[in-house]
Each structure stands twice: as C-alpha cells, then as structure tokens.
Amino acid sequence: MRPAGRAETDSLYFDYPYFPFVRPPELEGQALRHRVAIVGAGPVGVTAALELARHGIASVVLDDKATVNDGSRAICISRHSLEILQQLGVDVPFAEKGLGWTQGRTYFRDREIYRFRMPHSDQERFYPMVNLQQQYIEQFLIDKAEESELIELRWQQSITGVTQGDAGVTLTVSTPEGDYRLAADYLLAADGARSAVRKAFSLPLRGEAYEGRYVIADVRLASVFPTERRAFFHSHALPDTTILVHKQPDDIWRIDYQLGPDEDPEQAVEEANIRAKVELIVREVMHESDAWELEWWSLYKAYTLALDDYRHGRVLFIGDSAHLVPIFGVRGLNNGLADAANAGWKLACVLNGQASDRLLDSYSPERRGATLDVFANAGKSTRFMTPPTRGYALMRDAALALAYHNDYASGFANPRQVTPYTYAESPLTLADDIGFEAGPVPGAPLINRRLGENDFLLDHLASGFTLLHFSGTGEVEPALLQRIEALRAKGFDLTLLRIAREPGDEDALLDPDGRLFAGYGAASGTAYLARPDRHVAARWKTLDPAALDHALNLAQGWALGGE
Numbered sequence: 001m002r003p004a005g006r007a008e009t010d011s012l013y014f015d016y017p018y019f020p021f022v023r024p025p026e027l028e029g030q031a032l033r034h035r036v037a038i039v040g041a042g043p044v045g046v047t048a049a050l051e052l053a054r055h056g057i058a059s060v061v062l063d064d065k066a067t068v069n070d071g072s073r074a075i076c077i078s079r080h081s082l083e084i085l086q087q088l089g090v091d092v093p094f095a096e097k098g099l100g101w102t103q104g105r106t107y108f109r110d111r112e113i114y115r116f117r118m119p120h121s122d123q124e125r126f127y128p129m130v131n132l133q134q135q136y137i138e139q140f141l142i143d144k145a146e147e148s149e150l151i152e153l154r155w156q157q158s159i160t161g162v163t164q165g166d167a168g169v170t171l172t173v174s175t176p177e178g179d180y181r182l183a184a185d186y187l188l189a190a191d192g193a194r195s196a197v198r199k200a201f202s203l204p205l206r207g208e209a210y211e212g213r214y215v216i217a218d219v220r221l222a223s224v225f226p227t228e229r230r231a232f233f234h235s236h237a238l239p240d241t242t243i244l245v246h247k248q249p250d251d252i253w254r255i256d257y258q259l260g261p262d263e264d265p266e267q268a269v270e271e272a273n274i275r276a277k278v279e280l281i282v283r284e285v286m287h288e289s290d291a292w293e294l295e296w297w298s299l300y301k302a303y304t305l306a307l308d309d310y311r312h313g314r315v316l317f318i319g320d321s322a323h324l325v326p327i328f329g330v331r332g333l334n335n336g337l338a339d340a341a342n343a344g345w346k347l348a349c350v351l352n353g354q355a356s357d358r359l360l361d362s363y364s365p366e367r368r369g370a371t372l373d374v375f376a377n378a379g380k381s382t383r384f385m386t387p388p389t390r391g392y393a394l395m396r397d398a399a400l401a402l403a404y405h406n407d408y409a410s411g412f413a414n415p416r417q418v419t420p421y422t423y424a425e426s427p428l429t430l431a432d433d434i435g436f437e438a439g440p441v442p443g444a445p446l447i448n449r450r451l452g453e454n455d456f457l458l459d460h461l462a463s464g465f466t467l468l469h470f471s472g473t474g475e476v477e478p479a480l481l482q483r484i485e486a487l488r489a490k491g492f493d494l495t496l497l498r499i500a501r502e503p504g505d506e507d508a509l510l511d512p513d514g515r516l517f518a519g520y521g522a523a524s525g526t527a528y529l530a531r532p533d534r535h536v537a538a539r540w541k542t543l544d545p546a547a548l549d550h551a552l553n554l555a556q557g558w559a560l561g562g563e
C-alpha cells in the first residue's frame with residue numbers, strides 16, 4: 001500500500017520499468033515446443049531461467065504483470081544467495097547497490113541485551129548479508145536475463161490452465177490479445193504464494209499459520225545509523241509491540257511492528273494509524289530526529305506451509321509456490337533462490353542428456369529437507385517474535401528478562417539467521433571419508449578462500465561438476481587424468497581445478513599461506529567433487545581415481561534408477 005494520492009508503483013526512490021506485451025509466435029498460429037516454461041518472472045523464476053541458460057538450456061518465462069513487484073518486500077540476501085548470483089554472473093550490481101552487514105542487536109526495555117555477529121572474514125568475497133529492496137533484486141535479474149538469447153520473457157500473460165502428460169506440459173495462456181496454448185517439456189512453477197499452477201493441480205500446502213500479525217512499513221529517513229538488524233522488545237514507547245528495523249539503500253528503512261491481539265488489522269493499515277505508529281517508533285525507539293516520509297506498507301502473517309512433494313510429474317515447484325516460511329531469520333527469498341539453483345542444474349542435466357529424468361526425484365527431498373529445517377529454526381524465531389499463547393509470551397519475556405540481567409543468558413535473544421542447508425541425507429551425496437578433520441562435509445556448500453586481492457576460490461568453479469584436487473605443486477597422477485578424460489568422453493561435464501601449496505605450475509591455483517588447504521582439511525592427494533550448485537557431492541582425503549565414477553554417477557542421479 002502507498003500513501004493517498006500515490007499509485008502502486010509511485011515510489012520515492014525507484015523508477016518502475018514498463019514491460020510491454022509482445023505477441024508470442026503461438027498467437028500467430030505457430031506450433032512451438034519449448035524445453036522449459038517458467039511461470040513467474042519474480043526473483044526465483046528469473047534465477048531459474050538464468051541457471052538453465054548457464055547450462056545452455058532455453059526457457060520461456062511468463063508473468064501476468066507489466067513491471068516488477070510493487071514494494072520492497074524481501075530485503076535481505078544471504079552470502080549463499082550472493083554466491084548463487086555470482087555463478088549467474090549477476091552479483092556485481094547486488095554488491096554495488098546493496099548494503100552489507102554483519103551484526104544485529106536485540107534490545108529489551110531500550111537496553112541492548114544481545115549482539116550477534118555473523119561469521120565474516122577477509123576470506124569471503126561477500127558480506128554474510130546484504131540488504132536490497134526486492135524491486136532492485138528483480139530489476140538486476142531481469143536486466144541479466146534480457147542479455148541472454150536463451151531466455152524469452154513474456155509479460156502481461158497469465159496462466160488459466162495447466163495439463164500434463166507423459167511427454168510434456170501444456171499451459172493455457174491468456175493475453176491482452178487473446179488466448180493460446182504453450183507446450184513445453186517441463187514446467188517450473190515460480191508463481192508465488194498464490195500459485196495458479198499449484199491450484200490447477202489441486203495440490204495442498206500443509207503446515208501451520210501463526211497468530212501474530214506484523215505491519216511492514218518502509219520510510220525514507222536520512223540517518224547515519226549503520227546497517228544492522230535491530231530487534232526491540234518491550235520498548236518504553238511501545239511496551240506491547242515487538243519491532244524490527246533494517247536499513248536499505250536510498251535512505252529507506254524497513255520497520256516491522258507487531259500488532260496486538262486486540263488490534264483490528266484493517267484499521268492498523270489505515271494510513272493515519274501507520275503514520276502515528278511510525279512516528280513513535282522513529283522518535284522514541286530509533287531516536288531519530290530528522291523528518292521522514294512514508295514510502296510503502298503491507299500486512300504480514302507468518303506461515304510454515306509446504307507441499308508434500310515439490311515435484312509433480314513434469315512440474316517442479318520452486319520458491320513460495322512450494323513453501324511459505326516466516327520472514328524472521330530471512331529465509332523466504334534465500335530459500336527460493338536455492339530452490340531455483342537446485343532445480344535449474346538438475347533439469348539442465350536431464351535436458352542435456354547427462355542424467356535421466358530420475359535425477360529430478362532428488363529435487364524434492366533436498367529442497368523440502370531444507371524447508372523443514374527452516375521450519376524448525378524459523379518456527380522458533382517466529383514463536384519468539386509473535387508468541388502464540390500467553391504461556392509462550394511468559395517464557396519469552398522470562399528469557400529476555402534473564403538476558404537483561406545476566407550476560408550468560410543473552411543467547412536466548414539470538415535471532416537464528418539463515419544458514420545454507422547441507423544435503424547430508426540426499427541420495428546424491430556420498431558418505432563421508434572418515435579421514436577428514438576439517439572442511440565442508442558432503443552435502444554442504446563449498447567454503448570460500450581468498451587467493452589474491454580480488455581473487456577467491458569460488459570465482460574459479462566450472463559451470464558443471466568441479467573436481468578440486470589438492471597437491472604440492474599442482475601435480476596430478478596420470479591415472480586420475482585418464483579417468484577424468486574417460487568420464488568426459490562419456491558425457492559427464494567435469495572440470496579439474498588444481499590447487500597447489502607451492503608455486504611451480506601457473507595453471508594451478510596457488511595457496512601460499514596454506515589457508516585453503518587448512519580450510520578444506522586437505523593434504524596432497526585430497527579431492528572434493530563439487531556439484532554445479534557448489535554443494536559437495538563427495539570428498540576423499542586421498543582420491544583413488546576408480547572412486548570418482550561412483551561418486552559422479554551418484555551425484556547425477558544414476559543410482560536412482562530409471563531408463
């Protein structure tokens with residue numbers, strides 16, 4: 001919602017683009033067959049299209065709007081997401097425009113009782129978290145997609161029906177100039193919480209709805225306060241209201257405040273009421289004295305809801321169409337981007353003939369597993385932010401009071417920020433080699449290490465599978481090189497990345513201070529097999545070349561059976 005007199009896309013800081021309707025060839029009677037159709041050109045849908053394009057797969061993306069989503073909505077992008085965006089070649093505008101941050105504070109009765117710091121060091125290319133309004137997120141992704149010959153964006157086109165058979169999916173699409181049918185091998189449903197695709201197949205979301213409601217308001221306010229997360233419980237000005245504050249680019253501040261159990265949500269979102277509450281928060285809680293302007297607001301209620309299975313035949317559900325998670329801990333968009341990367345590389349492997357369709361069966365266990373993990377963590381955060389019963393409220397307040405008086409108890413106020421999920425139980429992940437004492441375990445994402453001033457390990461990953469091989473000077477035994485060649489000849493997309501402890505081979509990455517070796521628990525002969533989404537498929541303290549075939553077969557889903 002926007003202040004009276006301003007249209008939905010009349011922003012104080014963002015120029016909403018206009019995406020015209022272009023008549024698709026199907027309306028001219030052409031019978032086309034697309035490899036992948038994606039419904040929804042939001043951040044998750046466009047990320048999936050970019051991931052497919054990275055592997056040479058064309059897609060058509062449909063969206064009913066003529067611009068990006070209104071309002072800033074999701075605002076916190078995790079390091080893991082930035083690493084996904086880096087692989088798509090679109091990280092630079094995010095890092096340039098976004099506000100990086102590393103810490104947050106929790107206040108109880110206006111006193112700081114807890115400060116959390118997210119892991120960060122000069123070994124990382126990206127901040128643990130970057131704040132950026134969703135309009136920019138969408139704009140940057142769309143700009144990148146428009147550069148690709150493999151992505152066709154179709155605006156102002158809505159889905160009115162979906163059917164599927166053994167060979168493909170058919171969408172009925174409504175446009176300003178008539179309806180048409182669109183045929184595709186596979187469909188990615190990225191059409192959000194109210195997914196038309198999910199409804200067309202009558203697939204229910206299951207889980208919980210939380211009681212508490214929040215107002216989410218963006219204001220423009222010049223302030224030198226650093227970019228941090230601030231959570232206020234029982235402030236003197238608003239003792240019954242939990243408040244969250246985040247800084248965004250362009251002097252925009254996100255203020256989330258809880259509504260009391262007796263407050264009428266409809267009245268709460270009336271402009272005059274929003275202004276009165278925000279004024280109190282800006283002056284008495286944030287202690288800012290400058291003038292502020294109201295930009296946008298919305299009402300929010302937390303859910304932990306998910307589909308039973310994110311795969312439905314030739315349809316994969318990604319992002320909010322598959323699951324709704326609470327905002328607390330910033331897992332919604334970040335989880336959706338990881339869905340897009342996961343579904344994207346797997347679908348590309350299948351369509352490129354490198355894997356059977358059964359590889360797609362691993363999408364739901366991996367990403368639904370991640371969602372259930374989010375439910376466990378975000379559920380705790382949500383009960384802390386919006387206690388569902390009087391009993392919970394009493395316990396929450398007791399924990400805060402304990403933290404108020406005792407440093408040892410301050411961890412109760414930890415907001416549990418998002419961390420990337422480890423696919424340890426995945427059918428694609430090989431059991432760990434017990435020889436390791438450090439390094440990312442199988443299923444976890446690779447960790448970054450600095451190699452030079454503007455040079456990091458993750459900058460060097462291939463688009464397919466990467467075998468990171470550690471040695472003294474970059475040497476690799478001939479049997480392993482032959483094995484890799486043989487696997488490539490069989491169609492596996494595998495790249496060798498050599499990491500040397502000593503100089504001598506200029507094609508190998510050099511780890512002069514030994515931090516990369518240490519971070520990976522590596523010795524000469526150690527190897528990690530990384531999937532296209534940077535998750536570790538397997539690792540060996542000393543790689544026996546014959547072991548590589550099994551790990552790669554497993555990681556590409558061949559052990560899952562099928563044709």
Ligand SMILES: O=C(O)CCc1cccc(O)c1
Binds near residue numbers: 076244330
């Ligand atoms: O800091 C948090 O836990 C939530 C931050 C957030 C994320 C998305 C929307 C929003 O209003 C706040």
